Amino acid sequence: MRSERSQLMRACPLMILPKGLASAGDPIDFVLPGHRVFLGRDRTLKLDCGVELSEFPVAYQAYGRLNEDKSNAVLVCHALTGDQFMAESHPLTQKEGWWDLMVGPGKPLDTTQYYVLCVNVLGGCMGSAGPSEINSETGEPWGLSFPVITIADMVRAQAMLLDHLGIEKLFAVIGGSMGGMQVLEWAALFPERVFAAVPIASAAHHTAQNIAFHEVGRQAIIADPDWCGGEYWRYGKRPHRGLAVARMAAHITYLSEPKLHEKFGRRLQNREGLTYGFDADFQVESYLRHQGISFVERFDANSYLYITRAMDYFDMAARYSGGLAKAFVDTPIRFCVISFTSDWLYPTVESRRIVHALNAVAANVSFAEIVSNSGHDAFLLDEPEFHRVLKGFLGGAAQHRGLPKTPTE
Amino acid sequence: MSAAPPNTIRADLQLIADMIEPGSRVLDVGCADGALLDHLVNQKGVDGRGIELSVDGVNACVSAGLSVIQGDAETDLLDYPDHAFDYVVLSQTLQAMRAPKSTLEQLLRVGRHAIVSLPNFAYWRLRWHLLVTGRMPVNTTLPYEWYETPNIHLCTIRDFVVLCRKMGVTIDRSISLDRNGVPLGFGSKLFMVNLFGEQAVFLLRT
Numbered sequence: 193m194r195s196e197r198s199q200l201m202r203a204c205p206l207m208i209l210p211k212g213l214a215s216a217g218d219p220i221d222f223v224l225p226g227h228r229v230f231l232g233r234d235r236t237l238k239l240d241c242g243v244e245l246s247e248f249p250v251a252y253q254a255y256g257r258l259n260e261d262k263s264n265a266v267l268v269c270h271a272l273t274g275d276q277f278m279a280e281s282h283p284l285t286q287k288e289g290w291w292d293l294m295v296g297p298g299k300p301l302d303t304t305q306y307y308v309l310c311v312n313v314l315g316g317c318m319g320s321a322g323p324s325e326i327n328s329e330t331g332e333p334w335g336l337s338f339p340v341i342t343i344a345d346m347v348r349a350q351a352m353l354l355d356h357l358g359i360e361k362l363f364a365v366i367g368g369s370m371g372g373m374q375v376l377e378w379a380a381l382f383p384e385r386v387f388a389a390v391p392i393a394s395a396a397h398h399t400a401q402n403i404a405f406h407e408v409g410r411q412a413i414i415a416d417p418d419w420c421g422g423e424y425w426r427y428g429k430r431p432h433r434g435l436a437v438a439r440m441a442a443h444i445t446y447l448s449e450p451k452l453h454e455k456f457g458r459r460l461q462n463r464e465g466l467t468y469g470f471d472a473d474f475q476v477e478s479y480l481r482h483q484g485i486s487f488v489e490r491f492d493a494n495s496y497l498y499i500t501r502a503m504d505y506f507d508m509a510a511r512y513s514g515g516l517a518k519a520f521v522d523t524p525i526r527f528c529v530i531s532f533t534s535d536w537l538y539p540t541v542e543s544r545r546i547v548h549a550l551n552a553v554a555a556n557v558s559f560a561e562i563v564s565n566s567g568h569d570a571f572l573l574d575e576p577e578f579h580r581v582l583k584g585f586l587g588g589a590a591q592h593r594g595l596p597k598t599p600t601e
Numbered sequence: 602m603s604a605a606p607p608n609t610i611r612a613d614l615q616l617i618a619d620m621i622e623p624g625s626r627v628l629d630v631g632c633a634d635g636a637l638l639d640h641l642v643n644q645k646g647v648d649g650r651g652i653e654l655s656v657d658g659v660n661a662c663v664s665a666g667l668s669v670i671q672g673d674a675e676t677d678l679l680d681y682p683d684h685a686f687d688y689v690v691l692s693q694t695l696q697a698m699r700a701p702k703s704t705l706e707q708l709l710r711v712g713r714h715a716i717v718s719l720p721n722f723a724y725w726r727l728r729w730h731l732l733v734t735g736r737m738p739v740n741t742t743l744p745y746e747w748y749e750t751p752n753i754h755l756c757t758i759r760d761f762v763v764l765c766r767k768m769g770v771t772i773d774r775s776i777s778l779d780r781n782g783v784p785l786g787f788g789s790k791l792f793m794v795n796l797f798g799e800q801a802v803f804l805l806r807t
Contacts, residue, residue: 528663529670547670551677554685556650558663559670563656581663588666 224283226253226276228319231352238348240505243339247328250353251319252276252311255295256303258359264595265359266306267350268295269367269374272499273439273491275318276310279303284490293574300583305595306363311353313346313374315499317492320349323422324492336422341498343370343506347377351385361385363593364586368392368571369538370499373506376546379527380508380519388526388589390582393535393571395542396516396549397507402537405445406500409438413493422494435493436484443483448534448567452476509549516549523550526592527557528585530578532570558585610640612782613802617690617716620774620804621645625687628652628712630674631694635662642667650686652677675699678707686712693742693800695719697751702764709770709807718802721777723757723795741780742799758795765805774804 228251231237236244253276258265268278268291277283279295295301301308312320315338323338330337354362365378365386372394379389395402413419416434420427444452456476460466463473472478512518527550531543540561550557562578564570570578610618614637621627623645629638632651635658641647651669653659662669670677674691675698689712691704696719698704708715720742721727730738737747745752756764758777765772777785777798785798794801 526668544672547672548677548680551670551680552682554682556648556668557670558668559672560659560663561656561671562660577660581660584664584666588668591666 224251224319225280226251226319228252229353229356231349231356235352237345237352239339239345240342241339245321245339248314248321248349249319249325250311250314250321250349251316252309252353253278253280254310255279255308256306258307258357262359263361263363263593264306265354265362266301266308267354267362267365267378268301268308268310269346269350269365269371269378270310270313271367271369271371272442272503273487273496274371275316275490276312277318278310279308282490285486290572293572294579294582300579300586301366305590306586311350313370313499314349315341315346315495315502317495322492323494323498324425333425335425335494338494338498340501340505342502343373344377344381346502347374347381350374350378351382354385361387363595364388364390364589366390366392366582367394369394369568370503372538373503376508376519379523379525383520383523383525386525387593388528388586390528390530390585391543391546392530392582393532393538393543393568394546395538396509396519396546398504399542403504405442405537406504408441410497410500412437412441413496416493419493422497424493430488431493432485432488435488435491435496436481438493438496439487439491440480440484443480445537446567446569448536448565450534450565451567454565455479515552516545517552520550520553520555523553523555525555526589527555528582528589529557529559530571530581531559531561532564532566532568532575532578533561534565535568535570537568610636613718613778613800614640614692616776616778616784616802617692617718618645620716620802621647621688621690623647626685627688627690628681628686629690629692630678630708631691632662632667632669633658635665635667635669637690637692638662638667638669639665675704678704678711681711683710684713688712688714688716690716692716692718693720696753696755698754701754701756702768705764705768705770705805709805713806714773715805716802717761717805718800719756719761720752720800721758721795721798722755723759724799725796726780726799728796758798758801759791761801761803762791765803770805770807772803772805775801777801 230247232246232248236246238244274290278291279289295308297304312318315322317324323334327334365375367375372391375389375391378386413431413434416431418429419431424430459475461472461475461478508519509516529543529547531540547559560581564575566573626648629651632638632653638649638651642649652672652674659671689708695701727738777794778800780799
């Protein structure tokens with residue numbers, strides 16, 4: 193592994209924004225912060241679809257310091273539309289990182305104690321191999337010729353990055369939503385490389401309803417004439433409208449009815465009364481439009497197709513005859529499964545299914561259902577009980593792993 | 602909880618802890634705030650897990666680094682493989698189960714041993730209370746009015762011993778406690794412990 197590592201040691205501190213995201217006709221590439229390495233030279237990445245990827249980029253960001261024996265690494269797996277910039281101002285939107293509340297000194301993922309990594313998933317659009325990246329063989333973006341990837345493929349790519357970084361075993365792998373799916377795959381594929389695993393607001397398979405919502409999003413993109421059969425970059429276009437509609441529909445599933453009611457009710461947007469037209473009369477409409485518009489600034493439409501597909505294909509139990517529990521037989525990992533009461537996208541019953549499977553193999557598992565009315569998005573928000581539980585679980589796990597306690601504890 | 606000195610757990614919990622071999626695998630069913638589990642994990646080097654129904658209890662346990670799941674023992678016990686644990690503990694909870702007998706069967710399937718503690722409804726003060734006032738007793742071990750009690754399947758020590766016999770369950774040890782949590786010195790004289798024990802702890806196996 194050492195020779196492989198030295199060969200692969202080509203981490204660049206900066207990277208170029210993938211072509212697909214550069215605004216139409218803009219010749220100037222935007223430079224993203226963070227790290228980017230090319231993997232798969234010595235050993236290709238064999239994808240579930242049969243294609244083998246060689247020399248593919250993986251972009252990641254890291255916070256905190258790796259300790260001497262490399263035992264304090266925490267991998268955070270991001271969700272569908274997340275990226276590696278979880279605890280800093282986002283390079284494209286300048287908004288705070290999606291897990292700023294969770295990652296940093298004194299926070300549950302305390303960067304004075306842990307080395308916290310986040311990797312842009314395979315199929316993503318923030319530096320890792322995906323449809324908007326350049327295919328080195330053709331010299332132009334992959335587009336729809338990029339192979340269809342799976343959650344397991346994402347995890348295998350992350351494992352290759354860890355090989356590259358010389359990290360044998362993660363202290364913890366943590367993720368919400370699609371990140372939780374990656375956590376489960378980590379536990380199933382590389383049980384010896386994970387000490388603790390925390391799937392949050394997640395599921396071990398995509399339900400018909402999950403697939404249905406994703407299909408609405410994909411069809412919105414495909415129906416946009418600017419999608420151009422998936423080759424929009426050729427024509428200097430981007431399917432903004434389709435992608436925004438996809439985001440709007442998806443965003444509803446991340447909230448809850450009580451939360452929407454609390455946030456917006458039937459309140460009107462900057463007007464005294466109804467306009468009897470199709471303007472955004474209601475605040476909730478205006479909010480969703482804003483969500484859609486701001487999303488397209490930072491996300492690639494084809495990536496959205498690929499990643500939602502990977503999630504739809506996710507069904508861990510199907511891979512093992514005899515059910516989900518078979519994926520975790522003799523697992524040495526300490527699990528902490530967390531769900532939220534108002535999450536109807538990945539409801540508690542799905543987390544409980546995971547817990548039941550883990551109990552069936554007598555795994556070491558904690559499970560907490562957090563009371564919240566914020567819906568699926570609760571894992572991104574200021575939920576003190578959730579943060580307390582996660583911090584406590586990690587503290588207990590760190591003690592068993594023999595990691596030093598933080599000074600604040 | 603974890604801040605509490607090791608020897609301050611409740612007397613009946615201490616008795617349970619004393620029945621458990623150090624370093625064994627233990628499932629505490631209805632582990633509440635995790636007092637017993639914390640003691641077992643940190644003082645006896647036990648590989649301890651818990652099941653707890655209340656969200657507050659679970660959050661307190663997990664926040665303290667204990668491996669506890671939120672769940673209902675009556676359904677969740679079914680998931681575990683046979684003899685996954687050396688001991689399965691059910692403390693002061695059997696009387697609140699919908700189906701105590703099948704719960705007991707599950708405890709003894711999942712664990713090589715089961716440790717069960719329960720309040721004794723034949724305790725002389727309760728008998729006296731019922732005789733004199735004609736009303737359901739409310740006291741420290743049974744602190745609820747009849748209309749809001751979770752204790753839907755109360756029994757006596759004798760009832761429990763009879764059930765074990767009927768199920769072919771071996772009682773390895775039994776300890777009855779007086780109202781101060783002090784073990785009674787009546788040995789195996791069932792008549793006496795059933796009259797003077799406010800609660801009892803049983804170490805069982807199939």
